[in-house]
Amino acid sequence: MNNYLITLGKKAKQAARFLGTASTTVKNQALKEIIQQLKMDKPTLLAANQQDILNAKETNLPEAMIDRLLLTSERIDTMCSDIETIIGLSDPIGTVDKMWKNEDDLMIGKQRVPLGVIGIIYEARPNVTTDAASLCFKAGNAIILRGGKEAFHSNQALVTSMQTALEMVELPKECIQLIEDTSRETAKEFMQLNGYLDVLIPRGGAKLIQTVVQTATVPVIETGTGNCHVYVDKDADLKMALEIVINGKCQRPSVCNSTETVVVHEDIADVFLPQLEKALEVFKVEIRADETARKFIKVSTLATEEDFATEFNDFILAVKVVQSLEEAIDHIDTYTTHHSEVIVTENYTTSQTFLKQIDAAAVYVNASSRFTDGSVFGFGGEIGISTQKLHARGPMGLNELTSTKYIIYGNGQIRN
Amino acid sequence: MNNYLITLGKKAKQAARFLGTASTTVKNQALKEIIQQLKMDKPTLLAANQQDILNAKETNLPEAMIDRLLLTSERIDTMCSDIETIIGLSDPIGTVDKMWKNEDDLMIGKQRVPLGVIGIIYEARPNVTTDAASLCFKAGNAIILRGGKEAFHSNQALVTSMQTALEMVELPKECIQLIEDTSRETAKEFMQLNGYLDVLIPRGGAKLIQTVVQTATVPVIETGTGNCHVYVDKDADLKMALEIVINGKCQRPSVCNSTETVVVHEDIADVFLPQLEKALEVFKVEIRADETARKFIKVSTLATEEDFATEFNDFILAVKVVQSLEEAIDHIDTYTTHHSEVIVTENYTTSQTFLKQIDAAAVYVNASSRFTDGSVFGFGGEIGISTQKLHARGPMGLNELTSTKYIIYGNGQIRN
Known part of the structure; x- marks a missing residue:
């Protein structure tokens, strides 16, 4: 075993034991202190980030990745206002969800407690460092962060700043820790730190998540990948359907709740698909359609199995025509990542069948897939969107921590 | 990958999709049919079990294990009446726990759905086969069972009988499947059957559970091991404390919620320990005590670190004397398996501190640790007692499935 990680683990457990019984007032004070400290430390944070940016440019990281890595004074302010939101959320810890008297006259209460120590493995977005840390902290958990090596100096500066704030309010600084060894070997050992990690949450692309799922022996919550469908039923309001598909695909294609495939009933394909093509042109969306759909679309490439299985996260849309609701459900069932699935229909029974039969974290009738989000659902924030069925499913807010x-x-x- | 397991997995997924939307009436009918079929098949079941018993005797299995393996007509009746209880439980599937309107005027409901496909790995108790299968089934899940090789013929006969019943009510027989290859290699591949198993629950001894936790890449729920403590506070009602310790240790020492260590405040050690020794003599309980405790006990051996860490599951009790509540909590925190922990005290503040600071699935004031049980808690039955924090903690009934x-x-x- 890795002694460095075990030391981190032991300190995290001690901190968690302390933090687990801390009052809401104390936790909120610490979060306020963190905001102040981050603002005060701006010069240090920006300097550390510049080191990462220089390294990134030297190693020719793609522009999009460099942009995600970049910290600015405004971005630090946004990170702080996100923490402000978390301060405003009501603290679930200590709440007794229900209490009953059993046949032996015992009073049995089910009380919310922290998970304990949460591990987060993520890529090169420094805002995840403060987001994840403050959300886990508010729910009384110690956190061990393992960020991407590209963001190492930024993360180190952010964690130091947060730890300084914790010490100011006399909380153990080990409530928030960063793994400073960014080697793959240590990452692997972190995923197998049984006895110290109560849960490990990967945040990032499909590849990172699959590596964690395959390697970890500690409990993992799988998050994120979203191959989301909109099924436009024969009884759909086509104007509504068009808006929902365009919103799902074009409003922010890079995120996991964007729409990747539209499944269209054949009875309305001849009317709907030309309208869709026209609307998509505005956003320069590339269409990959099956043979039937291509009869009604002027410009498209033939969709492959691969296309239907892909989370494009880009201005690309797959189109499939089906003969029935059952065929639509079958198609979705084959390619779904169980994230968010949508039906557009005015038919009551069809809507109920879809809600019942589709197996996903969020199933929508007549609304955009883009709504699957902790803030939108009213949770205030989220640590990620669980696509597994164990422990939590869908947006994970404070309660899911x-x-x-x-x-x-x-x-x-x-x-x- | 193991093609045999993948075939099982695919069939289970198909069956789960069907069963997931089956009505409560249909599921209860199937369970009734299973009871009838098991009763009808008694001669076949007993014959198959005799084969296992013969093999067990030939391979010199310990008597206790052979007893656990044995089926009798009465034991089959008990298995059936346990299924009868499950029929009586209310079906959680489809229930909407809460529904709210968000700022976008979306109506968002959180609905109970099955987990999907549940894997169970267990040892040589044939009753687990019907218990686990019927509980998982009632919650709409397909199940894949991997029982101990010693019970192979019994399990095969039981599953065949249950599958016959499923077919009678026109449900896919693959709702309940048994892995007929009992090799270790296949067990290992079963623990890594990602994409087919939504959760894997090991039922058995500490060794089995640790193997599963270490090997599995699918989500696991850790169950069972219980190194449970009773802390007898200086403000305890000593008569009550004596009854609670004796009950915890002696009523059924082989189970996970039995008491293994009693932690005694030094102020009452001189009065309480001699009383305890006398009461334990009746049950021939061996005492392993720390040095301070031995001053007040006539016959005992010196407790080692190992003793405090051991789940004896036997008529052996470890005894520790502490100087304060804090030392008691520290001791429990060091050796707990986070199952069930008890304080006996008449002091209000002491009771609240213990409830707040002890990190376990069940924390008791003034009651025996033996109550941690799905039936006692009012869940009707249980698939096991989770000692992890993710998804479910404590007795796992229908809702936790x-x-x-x-x-x-x-x-x-x-x-x-």
């Missing part, structure tokens, strides 16, 4: 314990009040009961 | 999905009713909303 907690566990429960049973507290039992007796008066001398013994079991017969 | 479900996931959720968000169902969202819109009227054309798009995101700005």
Whole structure:
């Protein structure tokens, strides 16, 4: 085992034990202190980030990646206002979800407690460092961060700043820790740090997430990948359908809840598809369509199996024509990543069948797939969108960063 | 990859999709049919079990293990009445836990859905085969069972009987499947059957559970190991404390919620420990005590670190004397398996501190640790007792065998 990680793990466990029983007031004070410290440390943070940016340019990182890596004074302000939002969220810890009396006259309560120590593995977005840390912290958890090596200096400066703030309010600075060894080997050992990590959450692209799922022996929550579909039913309001598809594809194509494939009922394909093509032209969206769909579309390439399975995260849309609701559900069932799926229909029974049969974190009737988001759902923020079924599914807010314990009040009961 | 397992996995997924939307009536009918079929098949089941028993005797399996393996007509009746209980439980599937309207006027509901396909790895208790299968089935999940090789013929006969019943009510027999290849290699591949298993639950001893945790790449729920403590505070009602310790240790020492260590405050050690020793003598309990405790106990051996860390599951009790509540909490925190922990005290503040600071699935004031059990808690039955924090903690009933999905009713909303 890796002694460095074990030391981090032990300190995190100690900090978690302390933080787990800290009051909401204390936790909010610490978050306020973090905001102040980050603002005060701006020069240091920006200088550290410049080092990362220089390295990135030297190693010819793609422009888009450099942009994600970049910190500016405004971006630090945004990170701070995100923490401000978290301060405003109500603290789930200590809440008793329900309490009942059993046949032995025991009072059994199910109480929210922190998960304990949360590990986050992510790529080169420094804002994840403060976002993840403050959300986990508010739910009473210690956090160990393992960010991408490209953002190392930025992350180090951010964590130092947050730790300084924690010490100011006399909380253990090990509530928030960064793994300073960014080697792959250490990352692998981190994924197998059983006994120290209560859960590991990967945040990033499909490849990172699959590596974590395959390698980890600690409990993992799979997040993120979204191959989302809109099914335009024969009974759809076509104007509404057009708006929902355009919004799903074009409003922000790079994110996981954007729409990747539109499935169209054959009865309305001849009317809907030409309208769709015209609307997509405005955004220069490339269409990859199946043979039937291509009869109604002027410019498109033939969609492959691969296209239907791909999360483009780009201005590309796959189009499939089906003969029935059942065929639509089958297609979605084959290619879904169980993130967000949409039906557009005015038919009551069709909508109910779709809601019942589609297996996804979020199933929509007559709304854009883009709404799957912790803030939109009313959770205030999110650590990611779970696409697995265990523990949490869909946007994970504060509540999903907690566990429960049973507290039992007796008066001398013994079991017969 | 193992083609045999993949075939099983594919069939289970298909069956799960069908079963996931089956009505409560259909599921209960199937369970009734299973009861009838098991009763009808008694001669076949007993004959198959006899084969396992003969093999077990030939390979000199310990008597206790042979007893656990044995099926009798009465034991089959008990298995059937356990299924009867499950029929009586209310079906969580389809229930909307809460529904709210967000700022976009979307109606967002959180609905209970099955987990999908559940894998169970267990040892040589044939009753787990019917228990686990019927509980998972009632919650709409397909199940793949991998039982111990010692019970192979029994399990095969039981699953065949259950599958016959499923076919009678026109449900896919693949709702309940058994892995007929009991090799270790196949077990390992089963633990890594990503894409087919939504969760894997090991049921058995600490060694089995640790192997699964270390090997599995699919999501696992850790169950079972219970190194449970009773802390007898200086303000305890000593008569109550005595009853609670004796019940925890002696009523059924082989199970995970039995008491393994009693932690005693030094102020009452001189009075309590001699009483305890006398009461334990009746059950011939061996005492392993720390040095301070041995001053007040006539016959005992010196407890080692190892003793405090051991789940004896036997008529052995470790005894530790502490100087304060804090030292008691520290001791428990060091050796706990986070299962069930008990304080006996009449002091209000002490009870609240213990409830808050102890990190376990169930924390009791003034009651025996033996109550941690799905039936006792009012869940009707349980698939095991989770000692991890993710997804479920404590006794896992029907509700813990479900996931959720968000169902969202819109009227054309798009995101700005």
